[in-house]
Amino acid sequence: MQSFIKTFSLSLVALLIFLGAWDVFAKSIETSLGTFPTPASTWSAFQDLWTEYEDERAKRKEYEEGMAEKEKLHYERQERRRVRSEELGKEFTPREFKPAPYAGKPTYPEQIMRSLTTVFFGFFLASAIAIPLGIFCGMSKGLQTALNPIIQLLKPVSPLAWLPLVTLVVSAKLSADANMEKSFVISAVVVALCSLWPTLINTALGVASVSEDHLNVARVLNVPTHVKIFRIVLPSALPYIFAGLRISLGIGWMVLIAAEMLAQNPGLGKFVWDMFQNGSSKTLGMIMAAVITIGVIGLLLDRMMYLLEKVFSYERG
Amino acid sequence: MNQPYLEFSDVTKTFPTPKGEFVAVEGVNLRVHEGEFLSIMGHSGCGKSTLLNMVAGMSRCSRGGIALKGREIVAPGPDRMVVFQNYSLLPWMTVYENIYLAVKTCRKDLSKQEQKEESERYLEMVGLSHALKRLPREISGGMQQRASIARALAVHPQVLLLDEPFGALDALTREELQEELLTIWEASRCTVLMITHDIDEAILLSDRIVMMTNGPAAGIGTIFDVPFLRPRHRETLLEDPGFYTLRNNVLSFLYQAEGPELPSEPENTIMYAEAYQEQEDKEEELVIGDQ
Numbered sequence A: 001m002q003s004f005i006k007t008f009s010l011s012l013v014a015l016l017i018f019l020g021a022w023d024v025f026a027k028s029i030e031t032s033l034g035t036f037p038t039p040a041s042t043w044s045a046f047q048d049l050w051t052e053y054e055d056e057r058a059k060r061k062e063y064e065e066g067m068a069e070k071e072k073l074h075y076e077r078q079e080r081r082r083v084r085s086e087e088l089g090k091e092f093t094p095r096e097f098k099p100a101p102y103a104g105k106p107t108y109p110e111q112i113m114r115s116l117t118t119v120f121f122g123f124f125l126a127s128a129i130a131i132p133l134g135i136f137c138g139m140s141k142g143l144q145t146a147l148n149p150i151i152q153l154l155k156p157v158s159p160l161a162w163l164p165l166v167t168l169v170v171s172a173k174l175s176a177d178a179n180m181e182k183s184f185v186i187s188a189v190v191v192a193l194c195s196l197w198p199t200l201i202n203t204a205l206g207v208a209s210v211s212e213d214h215l216n217v218a219r220v221l222n223v224p225t226h227v228k229i230f231r232i233v234l235p236s237a238l239p240y241i242f243a244g245l246r247i248s249l250g251i252g253w254m255v256l257i258a259a260e261m262l263a264q265n266p267g268l269g270k271f272v273w274d275m276f277q278n279g280s281s282k283t284l285g286m287i288m289a290a291v292i293t294i295g296v297i298g299l300l301l302d303r304m305m306y307l308l309e310k311v312f313s314y315e316r317g
Numbered sequence B: 001m002n003q004p005y006l007e008f009s010d011v012t013k014t015f016p017t018p019k020g021e022f023v024a025v026e027g028v029n030l031r032v033h034e035g036e037f038l039s040i041m042g043h044s045g046c047g048k049s050t051l052l053n054m055v056a057g058m059s060r061c062s063r064g065g066i067a068l069k070g071r072e073i074v075a076p077g078p079d080r081m082v083v084f085q086n087y088s089l090l091p092w093m094t095v096y097e098n099i100y101l102a103v104k105t106c107r108k109d110l111s112k113q114e115q116k117e118e119s120e121r122y123l124e125m126v127g128l129s130h131a132l133k134r135l136p137r138e139i140s141g142g143m144q145q146r147a148s149i150a151r152a153l154a155v156h157p158q159v160l161l162l163d164e165p166f167g168a169l170d171a172l173t174r175e176e177l178q179e180e181l182l183t184i185w186e187a188s189r190c191t192v193l194m195i196t197h198d199i200d201e202a203i204l205l206s207d208r209i210v211m212m213t214n215g216p217a218a219g220i221g222t223i224f225d226v227p228f229l230r231p232r233h234r235e236t237l238l239e240d241p242g243f244y245t246l247r248n249n250v251l252s253f254l255y256q257a258e259g260p261e262l263p264s265e266p267e268n269t270i271m272y273a274e275a276y277q278e279q280e281d282k283e284e285e286l287v288i289g290d291q
Ligand SMILES: Nc1ncnc2c1ncn2[C@@H]1O[C@H](COP(=O)(O)OP(=O)(O)O)[C@@H](O)[C@H]1O
Pocket: B015, B016, B017, B022, B024, B042, B043, B044, B045, B046, B047, B048, B049, B050, B051, B215
């Protein structure tokens, strides 16, 4: 408890100094779009974003209520026409009510949700490939040796280098009526391509460093292969795998912002880009708000993976 | 009873090293009867584990071969269970799950219910009924070794292989476990090969003690018969003068094997006595320290 108070007060002091320095620093920088955002203007940007969201929500609600009203009227009219058609002995085909979807612009929380959905989609895609492949690499020295040069070569490639190719491939493969947006798939695939490697390498390492003693148990008991993989190799490699997943998600989140900017996927990256494009001193505050949001979410994702890592590591817990 | 059950013929093991072939074990010939309890002794690094690993099937003989019931050993299998020196329980499974995994894999003739009962029975036999749900790291080394022995015995092996099973335990736990192993083994009477550094342990448990010469190219130096009647008890054994004669013979073999620069025989005898006195003092200290 004592040490907690100490940590907390130290962090608080550092934070205050940081905010003060930021303020002084920001006021001294004049950009073409006005002064650099200060803590105060960033805070007011957050408030603006919140009011915007509430306004948008009110508008949407209004729209939906209007639609509900229209729907009621539609079916009343239908009913009248049906009765009249019957009287005249004519055929009557009822028509469904199809409301036009609400076409408001995405609000800030929606953009955050979009970014999170994209990053998790890409992350799960990458994990679904990297973990099994890593297991095979770790269990077979030959495969490991064969794949190692390719992995080492692809690992340092920047996400931006992938983007044009991914865009082309996704555009070619994804038909226009698919119920996933291209920009979403492109961003997710780029995330996947970059967050593949840490999980793959760590899984292979974890599997390869399963204790010889534990493998000997499997050999003496002559356990079937699936038991060996799921009861002995995987549990022992789990801490490594989770450490890899944690790094992967961190990289994925960083890569996502860049990918969204370029692919115009309506998430935080696009938000930053749009704010930059219609630049004014007010939007600078918005960008700063987005930067802080990205940081906070990145931190939360990392904490989440850290907790999972703790839960699954049987020894270091 | 007298046909060879486990037979070593000209067993030789060489390891490739940067400096050329290293002959660890050479020309071992040995016949082990069914139900026999054999101890293997020798100086550290002489090749005891190497020999045991070949029986387990973990490594192949470079020359010669080992046959169990007339069939050559080529791979590991549950008919030759190993109790490893470091217990080798899977740390992410409870004690019970560790034993159950072995029973489930190797005792397919039993129904699921019977497999469960069998796992519990063996854990009870080694006095671990209260620790079924514990993880290996939550129990003491002695308890882990009990679990490891229970796992090995629960699959009903034809040969039980023990590599310095009690080497890492304190003297009191070691004695306790020796007696437990003795009781359990009396009931099952499987064939046992046990590597040990503890002469008293070897005498208490085994029918014969195989003394290995020093490596490289270690072989069997001599074999001591342990004639004491079973069931054996430590107290009665300690009163038997034959026990001390045998003990001295084993000790003198070990000292002889240590190297040519050692003092000649008469001086040696004095040394054993001293060494023995020293060990006794230590054990006494332990008992006193524990109270
Ligand atoms: N895989 C190996 N490669 C090379 N040398 C080995 C290997 N395993 C054991 N040895 C050597 O063989 C000798 C016997 O080892 P070991 O059987 O472990 O001895 P111990 O009697 O102490 O159990 C030692 O000199 C050891 O260095």
